[in-house]
Amino acid sequence: MKENTVDIQTLETIFNSMVRVMDQSKNDIFIISEQSRKNFEDMQKELAEVKVDISRVITEGDYLESMTRHSRLRLADVSKNFTNYSEAQVREAYEVANDLLVKLSINQMEEKQLRIRRDELDRRLNALLETIERANHLVGQVTTVINYLNMDLKDVGEALETARHKQEFGIRIIQAQEDERKRISRDIHDGPAQMLANVMIRSGLIEKTFVEKGPELALLELTDLKEMVRGALYEVRRIIYDLRPMALDDLGLIPTLRKYLSTVEEYESGVEIHFQNTGRELRFKTDFEVSIFRLVQESVSNALKHGKSKDIWVKIEWLRDIMNIIIKDSGQGFDQNEVKDKSFGLIGMRERIELLKGEMSITSTIGNGTIIYFRIPLREEIIAD
Structure with missing residues (x-):
């Protein structure tokens, strides 16, 4: 019977090669993480600048709206008492009013574009943050595996126990996330969705009550409907607050x-x-x-x-x-x-x-x-x- 033999040197070569590849992979992931982090910081600075610009544009818009109102009043007075003003004064009133209207329109367009840019930066920041967290998680996982491969055999048991605890905690987090999704789904189904369905039914009943029994009873039904809508609005607001206070x-x-x-x-x-x-x-x-x-x-x-x-x-x-x-x-x-x-x-x-x-x-x-x-x-x- 032929005895199975193991080439220790070959195994060692394969082992060392695997460790080198994993170490290089870890470095590559780390580089991606650092690049994403730098982009994240740059984007945060840009977002801060955009928010400053929004504040400035809003202030300018308020001023322009005030000036536009004054110019319209001036223009109305000139138009009403046309004979009391020279041709130059009339032209000036029209030009000032038109110029302020154009500036206000440009201001409103700039504010809209800045808000769009702010929202876009928020979305990109969230995506980058998720990339950074995933990269850091992968680096941690690869580092853990490399440490397992390089540590003494006597430490393997303890390392595996640590990994088991991390896995259990990770499973608990995933379960908590799933439970939260189920809770939100249940909240929407049992709260606003049911209430809005009832609103549809009650609105039909109110219409029927108004026709058959008169406005007084219909008004009572309408008061109840108002409370129902108020409750639905509260549920929606509560769910939004639970997700993120905007x-x-x-x-x-x-x-x-x-x-x-x-x-x-x-x-x-x-x-x-x-x-x-x-x-x-x-x-x-x-x-x-x-x-x-x-x-x-x-x-x-x-x-x-x-x-x-x-x-x-x-x-x-x-x-x-x-x-x-x-x-x-x-x-x-x-x-x-x-x-x-x-x-x-x-x-x-x-x-x-x-x-x-x-x-x-x-x-x-x-x-x-x-x-x-x-x-x-x-x-x-x-x-x-």
């Missing part, structure tokens, strides 16, 4: 939070939200403003959904180099030892606060409500230019 880019963190909390208070029957903001407000870069908004949104949502609270206090305090956020409720509270890190909401909040290099603490006992405290350092790299 007002953040234009208004900033504090006005957007104030608007969000006011909307929650308006549509959550019997709920009172006390909002307090002290100190000099700052604007953060987009990703960080979204992260801070989500921290408050998740905290308020938990107070309503799980805490069943009717009173919620949101306090934001701006200090010299620290931003403090306190969310307190009078709800049911929970057992911290029991919940701990099992909640995806708490996991997401901790990930966001780590991104901000801040601190988070939760104090809660059953029956005594919950207090969530965020401490965020005002680092230069998170503050908008």
Whole structure:
């Protein structure tokens, strides 16, 4: 019986060649990531310039609209009292009015083009960010594989265990994303879609009621329909806010939070939200403003959904180099030892606060409500230019 033999040198050559190819692939991916990052930074600068231009054009537009109104009044007066003005004055009134109208039209066109460019840059930035994240993820994966191939055999078990944990966490993230998609789909189906279907039915009934029973009963039905439409509008706004608060880019963190909390208070029957903001407000870069908004949104949502609270206090305090956020409720509270890190909401909040290099603490006992405290350092790299 012939014995199987293994050419160790050949295996070593193949092994080393595989490691070299993977290392080169890692370098190539890293170069792509760095190029994308540079494009991302350049595009961010361009976006900032475009936003400055939009602000300038809006200001100029307001001025031109005011001047155009004055010129029209002047032109109307000249046309009405034609005999009181010289030919030169009449011509001047017409020319000034026409010139301002042309400038206003150009201004409006420029504003529209700038807004289109801003939206395009936003989309491209999101695509680039996704490319960078994927490239970084691939670099991490390739590096992990290379390390596995080069490490001592005694470390393989530990490395595989680490990889298993990463895979499990990745699966949990994917499951959470799928659950979120299902939730949004269910929210739209059970909320606005059902309400709009009912609106169609009720509108037909109102028409029939008006014909058969008169305007008074039809008016009562119309009042109910108005409440139904109002509820559908609230559901749509809530879903949009859950996806992304669009007002953040234009208004900033504090006005957007104030608007969000006011909307929650308006549509959550019997709920009172006390909002307090002290100190000099700052604007953060987009990703960080979204992260801070989500921290408050998740905290308020938990107070309503799980805490069943009717009173919620949101306090934001701006200090010299620290931003403090306190969310307190009078709800049911929970057992911290029991919940701990099992909640995806708490996991997401901790990930966001780590991104901000801040601190988070939760104090809660059953029956005594919950207090969530965020401490965020005002680092230069998170503050908008």
